[in-house]
Amino acid sequence: METDLGAAYDRCRALHRRHGRTYYLATRLLPAWKRRHVHALYGFTRYADEIVDRTEALPPAERAARLTEWSDRFIAGLRGEPIDDPLLPAVLHTIAVFDLDLEDFDKFLRSMAMDLTVTSYPTYDDLLDYMEGSAAVIGTMMLPILGSDDRAAAREPARQLGLAFQLTNFIRDVGEDLDRGRTYLPDEHLARFGVTRGALDRRVATPKIKDLIRYEVSVAKQHYEQAAPGIPLLHPASQACMRTAFRLYGGILDEVVAADYDVFTRRATVPNSRRASVAIRSLLTRPGTPVEMVAA
Numbered sequence: 001m002e003t004d005l006g007a008a009y010d011r012c013r014a015l016h017r018r019h020g021r022t023y024y025l026a027t028r029l030l031p032a033w034k035r036r037h038v039h040a041l042y043g044f045t046r047y048a049d050e051i052v053d054r055t056e057a058l059p060p061a062e063r064a065a066r067l068t069e070w071s072d073r074f075i076a077g078l079r080g081e082p083i084d085d086p087l088l089p090a091v092l093h094t095i096a097v098f099d100l101d102l103e104d105f106d107k108f109l110r111s112m113a114m115d116l117t118v119t120s121y122p123t124y125d126d127l128l129d130y131m132e133g134s135a136a137v138i139g140t141m142m143l144p145i146l147g148s149d150d151r152a153a154a155r156e157p158a159r160q161l162g163l164a165f166q167l168t169n170f171i172r173d174v175g176e177d178l179d180r181g182r183t184y185l186p187d188e189h190l191a192r193f194g195v196t197r198g199a200l201d202r203r204v205a206t207p208k209i210k211d212l213i214r215y216e217v218s219v220a221k222q223h224y225e226q227a228a229p230g231i232p233l234l235h236p237a238s239q240a241c242m243r244t245a246f247r248l249y250g251g252i253l254d255e256v257v258a259a260d261y262d263v264f265t266r267r268a269t270v271p272n273s274r275r276a277s278v279a280i281r282s283l284l285t286r287p288g289t290p291v292e293m294v295a296a
Helices: 001-021 021-027 032-053 059-076 090-099 104-115 124-146 151-172 173-177 189-192 199-200 207-233 237-258 272-284
Strands: none
Touching: 001 021, 001 032, 001 124, 021 032, 021 237, 021 272, 032 059, 032 090, 032 124, 059 090, 059 104, 090 151, 090 199, 104 124, 124 151, 124 237, 151 173, 151 207, 173 199, 189 207, 189 237, 189 272, 207 237, 237 272
16 A cells, blocks of 8 residues: 555656646755645646646547546545545545645536636636636645644635636636637636737737736736735745745746737746746745745
8 A cells, every 4th residue: 555655646746747847846845744745736636637638639528527537536535445546545645644625625626627618707706716726725725734823814825826826827828728729818808908819819919918918917916915925924844835936936927027928929937047046045035034026
């Protein structure tokens, strides 16, 4: 059993290292005993996302069936039943070690199922409903692992950081999401700036689209601002990790601004030199120091 558990954690770490460069770097700043639990949560969310997004050649019904089958294995594991899965043993172990809220996992899986049928969101409130499961719950799943002496006060900032990271991804990945037939920029925001779905499909950063992206950056920044007070509330050994993640994801917005809000010509990424300097600076920052806002 221990061998299977170790292999499952290794599988989650490999997924994290391959697909989550920014967050993987930040996770390396955690105490060693915490890292594998973060890898497990990342592996869980990434694997579900891959069922939804990496099987696009399959009919929607078959993709939904695969997600349901995997969710059922997860639920069976929660009941203590033996399961045959390459990564779920690590997830189940992490849930047990930290007594994680199972409702967060249920919300996450519901949002993943939405990606199989929902291609756009009429209002920002509609998008927030989706992101409650796709992003906010990631923050609350992580909080017991990161630790806090005032978890009640840290909970809402943790939710907001999940939302900030998710919106940053949506801004960066407008073109990739269009390739999947989805738009995560709410219809009401498009209408406000006179942008149509057809205009987005042309992948040309017109003045109207740049104004739209500028506005989305400002919305994401509001979530970062609400998340910032939570980082000094974390256990001191976890703060460097989350300061790094905060600054690097915020740095993606900086790159979008530097590109004059053109999210089509190239994918916004933080240069390796800045990634390293941010990690070092975070390690040298005294625990409890307020985290600075993103520059965008």
